[in-house]
Amino acid sequence: MNGMAGKLWDLLPFGSKDLSCVKLRQMSSDFLEGTLGPKDMWKFSYHTERCKGCGTFVSSLRATIQTLNSLPSQNASEDLKQRLMKQFSEDTKDTTHNAGS
Numbered sequence: 001m002n003g004m005a006g007k008l009w010d011l012l013p014f015g016s017k018d019l020s021c022v023k024l025r026q027m028s029s030d031f032l033e034g035t036l037g038p039k040d041m042w043k044f045s046y047h048t049e050r051c052k053g054c055g056t057f058v059s060s061l062r063a064t065i066q067t068l069n070s071l072p073s074q075n076a077s078e079d080l081k082q083r084l085m086k087q088f089s090e091d092t093k094d095t096t097h098n099a100g101s
C-alpha cells in the first residue's frame with residue numbers, strides 16, 4: 001500500500017528519500033522540537049510512516065518529552081532530556097545493528 005506515497009515522493013524535489021534509521025533517530029529531537037527544515041521534515045515523516053521501528057521510537061520519545069516538559073523544574077528537565085536523547089541514540093545504534101540478524 002506504499003505505491004501512492006512512493007509516487008508522490010518522486011514528484012517532490014527533495015532528492016534522496018533515503019534516511020537511515022540511525023540518522024532519523026539523530027534528527028528526532030529536532031523533529032519533536034519543530035526545528036527541522038521542511039525538507040528534513042518530509043524525509044522524517046516518510047521514514048516513520050514506512051518504518052515501524054522508527055515510528056514506535058518517535059512515539060515513545062515524544063511521550064517522554066511531554067512528560068519531561070510537564071515537570072515543574074525547567075532546568076532539570078532540560079538536562080534530563082539531553083541525557084535521555086543521548087541514551088536513546090546510543091541504544092539505537094545497537095538496536096539497528098542487531099535488527100538485521
Ligand SMILES: [Zn+2]
Nearest residue numbers: 020021051054
Ligand atoms: Zn527506521
